[in-house]
Amino acid sequence: MEMEKLVSLCKRRGFIFQSSEVYGGLESTWDYGPLGVELKRNVKEAWWRSVVYERNDMEGLDAAILMHPSVWVASGHVDGFADLMVDCKGCKKRFRLDHLKEKKCPDCGGELTEPRKFNLMFKTQVGSLEDTASSIYLRPETAQGIFVNFENVLTTSRRKLPFGIAQTGKAFRNEVTTGNFTFRSREFEQMEIEYFVKPGTDEEWYKKWIQDRFDWYISLGIKKENLKLRPHAKDELAHYAKACTDIEYLFPMGWSELEGIANRTDFDLKQHAASSGKDLSYFDEATKERFVPYVIEPSGGVDRAVLAFLVDSYREEMVRNDKRVVLGLHKALAPIKVAVLPLLKNRPEIVEMALKIKQGFGKSFKAVYDDTASIGRLYRRQDETGTPFCVTVDVESLSDKKVTVRDRDTMQQDRVGVDKLKEYLDGKLKEGGF
Numbered sequence: 245m246e247m248e249k250l251v252s253l254c255k256r257r258g259f260i261f262q263s264s265e266v267y268g269g270l271e272s273t274w275d276y277g278p279l280g281v282e283l284k285r286n287v288k289e290a291w292w293r294s295v296v297y298e299r300n301d302m303e304g305l306d307a308a309i310l311m312h313p314s315v316w317v318a319s320g321h322v323d324g325f326a327d328l329m330v331d332c333k334g335c336k337k338r339f340r341l342d343h344l345k346e347k348k349c350p351d352c353g354g355e356l357t358e359p360r361k362f363n364l365m366f367k368t369q370v371g372s373l374e375d376t377a378s379s380i381y382l383r384p385e386t387a388q389g390i391f392v393n394f395e396n397v398l399t400t401s402r403r404k405l406p407f408g409i410a411q412t413g414k415a416f417r418n419e420v421t422t423g424n425f426t427f428r429s430r431e432f433e434q435m436e437i438e439y440f441v442k443p444g445t446d447e448e449w450y451k452k453w454i455q456d457r458f459d460w461y462i463s464l465g466i467k468k469e470n471l472k473l474r475p476h477a478k479d480e481l482a483h484y485a486k487a488c489t490d491i492e493y494l495f496p497m498g499w500s501e502l503e504g505i506a507n508r509t510d511f512d513l514k515q516h517a518a519s520s521g522k523d524l525s526y527f528d529e530a531t532k533e534r535f536v537p538y539v540i541e542p543s544g545g546v547d548r549a550v551l552a553f554l555v556d557s558y559r560e561e562m563v564r565n566d567k568r569v570v571l572g573l574h575k576a577l578a579p580i581k582v583a584v585l586p587l588l589k590n591r592p593e594i595v596e597m598a599l600k601i602k603q604g605f606g607k608s609f610k611a612v613y614d615d616t617a618s619i620g621r622l623y624r625r626q627d628e629t630g631t632p633f634c635v636t637v638d639v640e641s642l643s644d645k646k647v648t649v650r651d652r653d654t655m656q657q658d659r660v661g662v663d664k665l666k667e668y669l670d671g672k673l674k675e676g677g678f
């Protein structure tokens with residue numbers, strides 16, 4: 245599938261808009277519209293359920309975006325989180341040194357400046373007066389918020405190793421090259437886990453987490469042939485990592501990283517212990533040993549996951565010589581679960597009945613009422629937004645108190661009593677994993 249098609253659908257149906265569009269947009273920043281925000285929330289909720297609620301060894305956290313500046317010195321981001329950049333003296337464009345094949349501008353052939361370090365962190369000031377304020381950063385990853393809270397969570401939750409901490413939240417990187425729709429942007433959302441283990445058991449947990457995270461995407465409908473594991477070569481590893489494997493997805497621009505699972509060893513806890521002077525070691529009651537835990541980090545991008553689910557679920561098919569575009573999203577992820585449609589909008593009794601049915605779903609899931617087109621067009625509209633079920637109220641409904649339920653994927657229609665409708669739909673949605 246082409247990215248262009250998806251970008252256009254996302255705009256047309258209200259999934260994703262260019263940020264600040266009325267001002268001509270801000271490069272590679274994106275706003276999630278009415279359907280996009282639902283899809284994104286559903287992705288994060290599915291993740292949270294899977295890694296926090298359905299396990300016995302996890303806790304959640306929501307750390308602040310702004311952190312003490314020393315955090316980023318200890319983590320290595322102040323010194324190391326930088327790309328070597330060169331500028332073209334002719335056209336003034338900036339390039340990453342490691343992306344260049346020759347020592348001249350790839351665009352105009354102009355002369356290049358000496359390489360300079362360009363830190364990827366966004367800097368800002370704390371306090372209202374710039375001259376008295378101190379510089380801090382917008383976090384470039386959520387991980388450090390977890391490391392510095394290791395002791396807090398361990399103590400208050402009375403956990404024993406192995407256990408993990410999960411967090412979703414925004415992170416910021418002043419990337420020079422962005423693009424491929426929402427795949428790489430400067431403001432993005434992460435879903436990260438830091439899983440603390442006894443040294444020596446790290447390799448086993450590393451393998452388990454790779455498998456668990458791979459299976460999660462499959463369980464939410466991603467086709468297996470579109471996912472693969474790519475272990476990093478030794479020379480690609482970050483300085484703190486003992487091993488790292490990417491879960492890659494076959495995006496329209498090719499295989500690209502969806503999530504990375506890294507064995508970060510005891511690097512971060514040791515760095516923060518040394519830098520803060522606080523003991524971040526762990527005492528094992530059973531063996532009477534004291535040690536600094538190793539950490540396995542499954543780190544996924546929310547925006548990338550949303551993009552992968554959209555790409556993977558998009559299909560076009562012919563139905564009676566008519567092209568139908570369907571987002572076959574997993575029922576747990578679909579932004580709208582049920583659309584209630586009146587067959588005749590000029591009959592007040594039908595409209596009233598349809599609105600009442602829609603209202604009844606409000607406490608359980610997102611449902612919509614729509615009467616702005618003919619029934620055929622309303623179905624197509626819901627297919628394109630991934631709505632699993634459409635409920636149609638017609639003239640007969642008024643006397644037999646039954647409605648027609650249409651399935652997005654099979655297009656089969658069932659006649660269901662209004663008093664049984666909620667139970668019927670709950671059952672169908674549950675079958676689909678919602």
Ligand SMILES: [Zn+2]
Pocket residue numbers: 332333334335336337349350351352353354
């Ligand atoms: Zn140039």
